[in-house]
Amino acid sequence: MIAQTVCTAVSVADLGVAVVTAYRKRFLAAARIAAYALVPVGLVMTGVIGWVAHSVFSPVAWAGFGVLGVACLLFLGTRAVERRGGGQEERRVRRGARREAVAPTSADPALGKGARPASGSRKGNASEDYSDIEAILKKHGL
Known part of the structure; x- marks a missing residue:
């Protein structure tokens, strides 16, 4: 009962503020204040205030x-x-x-047994690689 009385009093006071605001030709602000003023009355009428009052205590x-x-x-x-x-x-x-997602660590089975060069002849491989590149560049005239 007290919660309903307080909510009604707050709504009436806010509606008074909305009327004063409308008197000052600020109709959009007055409409917004009136909307806020009607919320407590709506909550009382739907029973939400009673539910909240019982829940709080x-x-x-x-x-x-x-x-x-x-x-x-x-x-x-x-x-x-x-x-x-x-x-x-x-x-x-x-x-x-x-x-499961990791690929095999070596491609040896795909190349065959003797297809992999020895690890010590690294310098010779580099010159072979460059000779292939040189041949491709000469072919294209560069």
Whole structure:
């Protein structure tokens, strides 16, 4: 009952401010103030104010809000851990995926047994590579 009276008084006062604003030829601002003034009356008429008044003074409602807060913290905490590096299960899955995605370390089977040059003759390979490039450039007239 007190909440309804307070909301009605606030609405009447705000409607008075809207009338004064409209008298000063600021009709858009007056309409906006009137809209804000009607919100408390609408809340009283729909019963929201009564529900809020009963909830505010109820210890069970406050305990419920506490449980909801803990649930939100758990959700946010698990998301933060997941983004930073995940749990052990996800690490195992990622490691397995990396191992499957890695290409073979050597192309020896594709080349055959004697196709790979010895590692000590590196200088000779470089000159062969340049001779191929020189031949291509000469072919194109460069």
